[in-house]
Amino acid sequence: MKRGQHHGALRELLIDTALGLLDREGVEAVTIRAVARASGVSHAAPANHFVDRRALLTALAVQCFTDLRAGAAAARDAASQSPRARITAFADAYFAYALAHPNRYRMMWRMDMLDPHDARLTELVDGLYAGIEQDVLALPGAPDDDATTLLIALSSAVHGYVAMRIDGNFVAAVDTASGKPRHVAIVERLLGP
Structure with missing residues (x-):
């Protein structure tokens, strides 16, 4: 020291x-x-x-998930009261964090390198979509009691698109039908009309 x-x-x-x-x-x-x-x-x-590299990387992941969660939650909270707008704002902030910090983002999801039993990490990963479930349930035509399937679909689409952008498989583009950035259009398409 x-x-x-x-x-x-x-x-x-x-x-x-x-x-x-x-x-x-x-x-x-x-x-x-x-x-x-x-x-x-x-x-x-x-x-x-x-105690070891895994503990160090887990501490980094905790910091990164804390930052991601805070930024995405702030974006969600700052959006209009429309559930659709709140979900889209959350996804947009998530996307922006991942592209701004690609190496952090990749490491955050490397559960083979992290301690999956770390209570702080588990709470942050499990709580990443805190608040979004209520927004999903408030969408027109949403199920009355379970938003899990749509949350998994949204998470998978956002995570997959982000990973492919980071890896250079996709480039920044605008959706031709809506004129919105591609990542926003993907989320809005999943949310339905």
């Missing part, structure tokens, strides 16, 4: 440094030793906060 470095601040320094490495070089570059070196601390210093 650097001289004068407060123990509680070290964890945040390590996470910030790891996020920088992740953004620049991808998940493969994020190791305990690389993060320690880039943070200017001994390679043993992170052991007080992260």
Whole structure:
């Protein structure tokens, strides 16, 4: 640990440094030793906060899901009271986060690298669509009691489109029928008329 470095601040320094490495070089570059070196601390210093690489990556995923969830929820809450507008605003913010942080987004869904038993991560992933279920149930013609199938369809479509954009399979485009960005048109099409 650097001289004068407060123990509680070290964890945040390590996470910030790891996020920088992740953004620049991808998940493969994020190791305990690389993060320690880039943070200017001994390679043993992170052991007080992260027992292994999986714990470090899980902490990064928790931070990323927190940021994604907060931004998407804020967009949803700022939209009009129309359920359709709120769902579309949420999806638009989700899409914007993923394209702005492609390496973070890829890592967030790498459950083979993360601790699937981490309570914070589980709560954030499970709660990602908090509030959207009520919006789905409020759509005209929605089922009375279960929005799960439509939520899974929306999640799958948004996630799939985002992944294909990040990987270069699709480019930014406008839907010819609606004139809206393609990702918005996809969501609106799934929501129906």
